[in-house]
Amino acid sequence: MPKIVDHDQRREQLAEAAWRVIRRDGVEGASVRSVADEAGMSLGSLRHYFTTQSELLEFSMRLVSERVNKRIQNMTYSGNPRQDIEAIIGELVPLDEERLAECEVWLAFVGSALAHPKLRELSEEVHDTLYAGFRRIVDSLIQIGMARPETDPHLEAMRLHALVDGLVVHGVTRKQTMSPEDIRQVIVYHLDRMAGEG
Amino acid sequence: MPKIVDHDQRREQLAEAAWRVIRRDGVEGASVRSVADEAGMSLGSLRHYFTTQSELLEFSMRLVSERVNKRIQNMTYSGNPRQDIEAIIGELVPLDEERLAECEVWLAFVGSALAHPKLRELSEEVHDTLYAGFRRIVDSLIQIGMARPETDPHLEAMRLHALVDGLVVHGVTRKQTMSPEDIRQVIVYHLDRMAGEG
Numbered sequence: 043m044p045k046i047v048d049h050d051q052r053r054e055q056l057a058e059a060a061w062r063v064i065r066r067d068g069v070e071g072a073s074v075r076s077v078a079d080e081a082g083m084s085l086g087s088l089r090h091y092f093t094t095q096s097e098l099l100e101f102s103m104r105l106v107s108e109r110v111n112k113r114i115q116n117m118t119y120s121g122n123p124r125q126d127i128e129a130i131i132g133e134l135v136p137l138d139e140e141r142l143a144e145c146e147v148w149l150a151f152v153g154s155a156l157a158h159p160k161l162r163e164l165s166e167e168v169h170d171t172l173y174a175g176f177r178r179i180v181d182s183l184i185q186i187g188m189a190r191p192e193t194d195p196h197l198e199a200m201r202l203h204a205l206v207d208g209l210v211v212h213g214v215t216r217k218q219t220m221s222p223e224d225i226r227q228v229i230v231y232h233l234d235r236m237a238g239e240g
Numbered sequence: 241m242p243k244i245v246d247h248d249q250r251r252e253q254l255a256e257a258a259w260r261v262i263r264r265d266g267v268e269g270a271s272v273r274s275v276a277d278e279a280g281m282s283l284g285s286l287r288h289y290f291t292t293q294s295e296l297l298e299f300s301m302r303l304v305s306e307r308v309n310k311r312i313q314n315m316t317y318s319g320n321p322r323q324d325i326e327a328i329i330g331e332l333v334p335l336d337e338e339r340l341a342e343c344e345v346w347l348a349f350v351g352s353a354l355a356h357p358k359l360r361e362l363s364e365e366v367h368d369t370l371y372a373g374f375r376r377i378v379d380s381l382i383q384i385g386m387a388r389p390e391t392d393p394h395l396e397a398m399r400l401h402a403l404v405d406g407l408v409v410h411g412v413t414r415k416q417t418m419s420p421e422d423i424r425q426v427i428v429y430h431l432d433r434m435a436g437e438g
Binding site: 064065070149151152158166169170173194198200203205206207211212216232235 | 267416418430
């Protein structure tokens, strides 16, 4: 079914054009017209893929989360659980240009989600999926003895989740003082503290 | 100089009108015209206080941070350092309707800051002030023996800062599952873990 594949690919290309517009001009700048221009496509052709701006934005926001999930699913695990957990968390924070772009676009979407019910629903859905992922990480750390015995799994998962999202905000808004190396160090420090290491 | 006081008060009232518009329609909805409407003022009168939308937005964003600072400065300390630190951190997160409003508006501003150089500068300035505050908190906790001996003050302050900003994001975007009580519990849990309490 080559036509369907083309259709999906074209939608992803348009979403990536929307990301570029959002990084430059914010979510408010990402009209169907400006995204069509950015993608070098006519407005009429874009409307073949997305009928409304809201549909385009929702797809573009969802694609950020799908890209991150796909990278995590395709990861080659080292077999060292602590190293693998660091690598999984590393996929969520701005450690390189690709992840910085995703985090910038994500933060812009979250900032406008209050005023866009569809984006808000999506950010809630992704929040819950992420919480579940952090909960699995905490449960694994407890199981393999890399979390202190007094660990409360629910509070610990909420804490790790908030810490990682805070690092996303800081990596995006304060690049000069929160470098990728700083972000990585805070994650390592946190996992060390969770394990009770000195 | 009653005229100047009136002028400042009117600017704050307009900024509060901008907050209401932003919570409802996002930063992109906060034009000088919509804010004048919300404040029940003519566009001409608003322009007496703010010449451009950018000036209005910058002032409105700065006011969020000033309100929080003022509350912290006016706090009555209990003399119990741990309780006072919890209270200071509590002023930054959405524990009641006033702080939720501030956090929602702040997140909307941070989400649009990428595309607005003035808002970005301001968010960087506030980030640095907050980091310095968290660093003082960590230094105090070390001094009074409420942080484990292996605490790295810089990493610990970056971690606390990221955790608190993450809780702001979660309290705003996921009200149903991150209630004020959840947020408070994560902060208490974190300070307990920092102290090494079981």
